[in-house]
Amino acid sequence: MKRIYLDYAATTPTHSDVFAAMEPYFGEKFGNPSSIHSFGRETRSAVEKAREQVAALISAKPEEIVFTSGGTESNNFALNGIAEINKTKGNHLITSRIEHPAVLEPCQHLEKQGFVVTYLPVDKDGLINSDDVKKAITDKTILVSIMMANNEIGVIEPIEEINRVIKDKLEKQGQKIYFHVDAVQAFGAIPIDVNKLGMDLLSCSGHKLYGPKGVGALYIRKGTRIAAFMRGGHQEKNRRASTENVPGLVGFGKACELALRELDSRVEHLTGLRDKLIKGLLDKIPETQLNGHPTRRLPNNVNVSVRYIEGESMLLNLDMEGIAASTGSACTSGTLDPSHVLLAIGLPHEIAHGSVRFTLGRLTTQEDIDHVLDVFPKIVEKLRAMSPLYKKGGK
Amino acid sequence: MKRIYLDYAATTPTHSDVFAAMEPYFGEKFGNPSSIHSFGRETRSAVEKAREQVAALISAKPEEIVFTSGGTESNNFALNGIAEINKTKGNHLITSRIEHPAVLEPCQHLEKQGFVVTYLPVDKDGLINSDDVKKAITDKTILVSIMMANNEIGVIEPIEEINRVIKDKLEKQGQKIYFHVDAVQAFGAIPIDVNKLGMDLLSCSGHKLYGPKGVGALYIRKGTRIAAFMRGGHQEKNRRASTENVPGLVGFGKACELALRELDSRVEHLTGLRDKLIKGLLDKIPETQLNGHPTRRLPNNVNVSVRYIEGESMLLNLDMEGIAASTGSACTSGTLDPSHVLLAIGLPHEIAHGSVRFTLGRLTTQEDIDHVLDVFPKIVEKLRAMSPLYKKGGK
């Protein structure tokens, strides 16, 4: 059976060019970049090249990029590092209810240490209102952390507007508030220019854009003071100790180079497929709704709620047909609550439990979409037939 | 020119079998282990197999292994995580003066947060005295962190004795003190049995034993409570969030499997070469001394101080001859102080500045050692000729 992967938001396959770039750095060019001998020098320059490639994708300077082990570390680093340095200035943080757990959990942990966190609501499309950010700011606010694009419903947040609100505070009242953006899903998927958008910190992760797993970066605008997250050696200018994951960083750099080159064509390709899938699902399956803003969303994200049936049982059926997707249902997460994101956009629990996310990628074809549109309605029918909530002939 | 790598303590080349094991997990089996579909299931089981392989090398249970991004993270995780959970019980930590910066720096950071840290001295061979540990324990002591083998001078510390001192405290006074061991250098290099040695936590890193860079593990004895270091998703049973570095973990597991199988022969091979190199250097170069205990040391570590000349200039000359080594001289580290380890064993600054570390590995041959013994004395002679400290004919 041909397998169709539609879970690119969870992770992506490493691009063959990326793998080819990494390969020599395992067995052949393996030196520790901190070593002064020839083995170290050749990997040092490879790491610095990767730093330039990552920086270029977001129009940053190479020295503004600190490598990490992934998006989670970048987020933990940003939040803890800014909070620690600025705790004498204030103890208030602002974030949103739809952030990734890698932002929410560090926030909750900071709350235990005496910080106060405001979790902003979103509208039914998943959008944060920059006015809400404005209203939430107090003279104790030191950090705002808002994601660029949501991992579940793909909605793209108004980062530039939010930044304006924050910078206003600096210009008018002289209050410096740091702005962190979790761009793990947006990075390489839509254009990002840190100078135009104005954030102070930005998180990204290699495995979401056809790079390897286990590497990421934190963009730290020049002049931003931040406490180190991992302490030890002098790597990353004392901002992130540990022997560099050289092949990983080389691969991450290459993935960024490819993303920059192919960005427009990827967006075009994916947007077409995305809209075809959305339309097909809503047309073919009654009582189905799209979650997240219909157009201000990632080019590859389709998230639908299918009434009367539950997400995991849809996923398992899709998997039996070789189709890999994801769900915001509680059943995959080890808790009984469905996705906090779907609840935040106002879905009732039973509808939130019945949602499926298809995320498309470079290798997704028209035929793949056609196949899903052929198979999925049958699965829905089968599951609805055994659902006590579903009364035939509409309810 | 043939290059000779003698800096295996800094990092090792990825073993070809390790690379072969990793390769399929980049582009082909790339699923996110948290996904329930087939792409996720195949990587989930690969991660669990790797966990078993890592556990087996130290006779631990698989569920006692938490994967990290390397030795530095494991150390930061252990120290912060135990301190945080136990801070109401006590605020005193004990470590040694010769720990890796990835232990010392987190300790210094904990001091800023109100913890008190005792840094135990070592004797001239680099050994910690378990009596000193005993004397240092107060009723506020919650954690002892001692490395298994030193990265610079290779000395192997009396972990079992230190553990006995700590366990005595529990048996006689009912005081639970956690024992963390940084085993980054010892892991895969000498036999380790966590049950025989008795520590509660143990750090290791993949790239020191022919595994990939950017992966490591923290062994956490069953029943040990520890605060998470990275927060976000539910990975590693909530103890370490972030999408798993699947190829990295697979490679790490394979490297452990190989190390377990080849441990005896590696030790034998290296011990012979090590002793040949030590003897050769001390015989051929006057006014040279071995640093670290002559026999209680890692099978692959040779650290010598060569009077009247400085470490980096030796390294650069060796590098010009294609030989890669390392130094405890300040000049490579960005500070002006020489290695804290060499100072701790009582070397005066100028002798500490003049030290070189050769660390041997699987691929090191008798010929390599012969070549070093041929080349290095000439380098020493050349540098001594330009040293103002060296008066010809011995001083």
Added chain:
Amino acid sequence: MASPYSEKVMDHFRNPRNVGEIANPDGIGKVGNPVCGDIMEMYIKVKDNVITDVKFKTFGCGAAIATSSMATELIKGKTIEEALNLTNKAVAEALDGLPPIKMHCSVLAEDAVKGAIDDYLKKTTGKGLPGWKPRNEEIHEHGH
């Protein structure tokens, strides 16, 4: 982080036994609630104290569907007393085990059976199962 299900679970999920409703059931058990993401309805037909037919409808995850299906198989043809002895553990074991986070589904299945018998007893004797109420609320709280 879902562990894969056993082959037995997947078999019952793929081909659930006894799906549907019974037109004039002698007892109906309805347990679970949409907030938790699991709802089971179990219909029984009883003759001479023996469960002669049983059907279910379930809204829920793979384990919820498989445990419902297995529970119906385990009580079909059994006496009321035998059916009351069915524990959630027995359902899980009959499925070759469930991932820990899915054990609540087996509890739901047991409760659906008990609920149907409770309903049957109420209808026939005027009194339900002594002291019985569904446990899912409880479990829901523990789940957090």
Added chain:
Amino acid sequence: MASPYSEKVMDHFRNPRNVGEIANPDGIGKVGNPVCGDIMEMYIKVKDNVITDVKFKTFGCGAAIATSSMATELIKGKTIEEALNLTNKAVAEALDGLPPIKMHCSVLAEDAVKGAIDDYLKKTTGKGLPGWKPRNEEIHEHGH
């Protein structure tokens, strides 16, 4: 984390110019100390206010050796006044730059030259360089 040296630095390191001592020097500059890991000794021969010969001995890293070597080249054949104008920056520039953490080596080289001239002036005029003392102590503190 050492950056690689420039080709010029490596050239002077590989083949240092003017290594050695001068038997009866007109001035000796000794700067640095073993604690910091850098010691430079510079010997000059002066005739008619011109530095006719210069030699050095250095204990130190690659940059220390290269800056010593370059400094001797830069002052050989120069007048005392010209030599006094030699700055550490000029030494570093002549070497096509030094990594930031190595700039102190160029300071040491400048100071070794000044020290040798100071010694020469003391011997010839009875007075040394006005207000001059080596800067390495200072720099040592900043390095921490």
